[in-house]
Amino acid sequence: MKERHPHRFSLFLAGNKIPKNRQYLFSILLVCSVSAICFLFSAYIGSQVVALIFLLTLSLTAMLFDILPVLTTAVLSALIWDFFFLAPRYHFALVYTEDKILLSMYFIIALVNAVLTFKIRQAEKIAREKEDKAKALRLYNTLLNSLSHEFRTPIAAIIGASDTLLDQPDRLTVNDRKNLLAAISSSALRLNRQVENLLNMSRLESGFLQPKMDWCDVGELVNAILQQLEEPLANHSVETDIKESLPLVRLDYGLMEQVLYNLVQNAILYTPDRSLISIRAHCPDENLEIVIEDNGRGVPEDEIGNVFDKFYRLKNSRIGGSGLGLSIAKGFVEAHNGTIDLKNRPSGGARFVLRLPAEKLYLNKEVNGQ
Amino acid sequence: MDNEEILVIDDEAAIRRLLEITLQSHGYKVLHAATAKEGLEKTAYHTPDLVILDLGLPDESGHDTLKKIREWSRKPIIVLSVLNNEEDIVSALDNGANDYLVKPFRTGELLARIRSALRVAAVKDDRPIVSFDGFEIDLSLRTVKKDNEIVRLTATQYALLALFGRNEGKVLTHQYMLREIWGKEYVGQLQYLRVFIAQLRKKIEKDANRPEHIITESGVGYRFMASQP
Numbered sequence: 223m224k225e226r227h228p229h230r231f232s233l234f235l236a237g238n239k240i241p242k243n244r245q246y247l248f249s250i251l252l253v254c255s256v257s258a259i260c261f262l263f264s265a266y267i268g269s270q271v272v273a274l275i276f277l278l279t280l281s282l283t284a285m286l287f288d289i290l291p292v293l294t295t296a297v298l299s300a301l302i303w304d305f306f307f308l309a310p311r312y313h314f315a316l317v318y319t320e321d322k323i324l325l326s327m328y329f330i331i332a333l334v335n336a337v338l339t340f341k342i343r344q345a346e347k348i349a350r351e352k353e354d355k356a357k358a359l360r361l362y363n364t365l366l367n368s369l370s371h372e373f374r375t376p377i378a379a380i381i382g383a384s385d386t387l388l389d390q391p392d393r394l395t396v397n398d399r400k401n402l403l404a405a406i407s408s409s410a411l412r413l414n415r416q417v418e419n420l421l422n423m424s425r426l427e428s429g430f431l432q433p434k435m436d437w438c439d440v441g442e443l444v445n446a447i448l449q450q451l452e453e454p455l456a457n458h459s460v461e462t463d464i465k466e467s468l469p470l471v472r473l474d475y476g477l478m479e480q481v482l483y484n485l486v487q488n489a490i491l492y493t494p495d496r497s498l499i500s501i502r503a504h505c506p507d508e509n510l511e512i513v514i515e516d517n518g519r520g521v522p523e524d525e526i527g528n529v530f531d532k533f534y535r536l537k538n539s540r541i542g543g544s545g546l547g548l549s550i551a552k553g554f555v556e557a558h559n560g561t562i563d564l565k566n567r568p569s570g571g572a573r574f575v576l577r578l579p580a581e582k583l584y585l586n587k588e589v590n591g592q
Numbered sequence: 593m594d595n596e597e598i599l600v601i602d603d604e605a606a607i608r609r610l611l612e613i614t615l616q617s618h619g620y621k622v623l624h625a626a627t628a629k630e631g632l633e634k635t636a637y638h639t640p641d642l643v644i645l646d647l648g649l650p651d652e653s654g655h656d657t658l659k660k661i662r663e664w665s666r667k668p669i670i671v672l673s674v675l676n677n678e679e680d681i682v683s684a685l686d687n688g689a690n691d692y693l694v695k696p697f698r699t700g701e702l703l704a705r706i707r708s709a710l711r712v713a714a715v716k717d718d719r720p721i722v723s724f725d726g727f728e729i730d731l732s733l734r735t736v737k738k739d740n741e742i743v744r745l746t747a748t749q750y751a752l753l754a755l756f757g758r759n760e761g762k763v764l765t766h767q768y769m770l771r772e773i774w775g776k777e778y779v780g781q782l783q784y785l786r787v788f789i790a791q792l793r794k795k796i797e798k799d800a801n802r803p804e805h806i807i808t809e810s811g812v813g814y815r816f817m818a819s820q821p
Contacts, residue, residue: 371648382607382614385700
């Protein structure tokens with residue numbers, strides 16, 4: 223957030239927001255109205271004060287507008303000053319040498335002012351562009367490194383295991399062969415997950431994601447995910463609290479499966495072994511609320527705002543990951559018009575809360591009603 | 593030689609399992625570690641004959657682990673990493689890695705590199721003569737013979753060939769070679785190296801355009817192979 227303000231101010235200064243023809247219009251209007259006000263008070267202020275007021279006006283336009291509208295301001299104000307304020311009034315001709323010098327000085331100062339401000343802004347713009355480029359490059363490199371890790375590691379396992387199986391089958395025991403095949407299978411699944419993540423990300427970015435709503439049993443959904451993650455969960459404990467009285471809820475099963483999978487997998491990756499991951503689902507009001515929390519180390523407070531950003535990885539994180547999981551989870555939850563929040567638990571660990579506005583179907587009530 | 597012990601330091605369980613099975617089936621004893629800390633402990637406690645090190649470890653960068661091991665151990669280290677940019681490769685080799693293999697890798701290639709690293713480690717230092725392809729480099733007499741006839745080399749050509757001979761099978765980075773032969777201030781002068789490598793290849797390779805002994809490691813350096821892997 224801290225960075226945003228100067229950035230916005232620079233954009234404002236660069237005059238990016240105001241179209242060129244309006245800049246001319248504003249400059250002319252500004253000079254005319256300042257002239258009119260000065261003209262009204264010309265009995266009380268001398269022509270030199272008017273010149274200073276014009277220079278101030280010019281400086282303001284130089285900060286906001288492009289070079290040509292500013293030069294127009296400079297020329298127009300010089301002419302008006304000469305015509306209305308310098309003796310003889312209502313004539314362009316000048317009588318006193320002092321006034322001639324003053325007018326030329328005014329014009330030169332106005333020009334220098336306009337050009338200098340313009341140059342400063344140009345330099346600032348170039349510096350900003352350079353910085354943006356460097357930032358983009360850094361981001362790109364980090365991204366490429368984590369993506370290449372996520373893709374190359376399972377590919378390495380697949381190639382390596384199949385090489386060993388093909389080259390020296392006689393050297394391997396039955397158990398070795400089984401283990402190598404298991405490594406190929408789990409690596410292929412992992413690779414598939416990553417491809418799916420990238421595809422899901424582009425689905426989200428295309429803006430054409432349409433959830434296919436259907437009645438779902440949340441308990442069944444959670445159990446399906448825990449089954450898929452059985453192997454990675456081997457070193458963690460899981461606790462679920464999903465009441466049987468929970469109604470059926472209308473949501474897109476496939477999308478929510480991905481959301482919960484990503485959240486649980488995230489908890490597995492970022493907590494030490496033997497941590498406890500707990501999943502609760504309930505319907506406190508019109509919404510379905512799913513809470514996934516762990517008793518790990520939690521997320522650094524200053525990074526909580528970023529964790530849902532695309533490709534964002536925790537600073538100092540040495541854990542593999544593409545930085546896509548949480549941003550996909552958020553995108554899919556939002557496609558359900560829901561929200562997802564992350565907070566650290568007071569007792570330590572991270573707590574993700576999903577809230578989905580959901581149509582509900584109470585099996586028991588319906589049975590009672592009939 | 594079949595009982596040599598190899599320590600695999602890699603945080604990916606699938607890779608550890610794969611390497612364990614592959615290496616065991618080729619007669620090596622295998623230890624493994626999932627973190628840098630565990631890896632350092634096992635290197636110190638078991639003194640394995642060779643270490644295979646991943647650079648992306650959960651508790652610290654593998655580059656740092658490499659430096660720490662090199663503070664007290666001269667055992668061969670092969671870096672096995674998904675990072676395939678020249679910076680990482682050069683830095684790992686300069687920090688004392690004997691070899692660098694990018695994931696995904698072919699197991700045949702890895703096994704060849706392991707054999708080469710172990711062979712070099714076994715015969716190091718007290719071996720004054722390196723022979724290949726009818727050539728003999730005598731490191732103590734500072735002579736090179738081909739089929740028992742002296743081959744004329746300039747001082748720099750000899751220094752370069754001797755450097756290769758002492759580091760058979762190991763990738764030598766451009767910077768390392770320039771520093772060793774010409775001195776620190778020549779580290780940026782890549783063209784020197786190119787010229788002398790070309791001269792040396794003409795003298796020792798059967799076909800200088802298809803070198804079999806002085807192999808280019810693109811963007812990184814050169815590797816000298818006395819025999820085909």
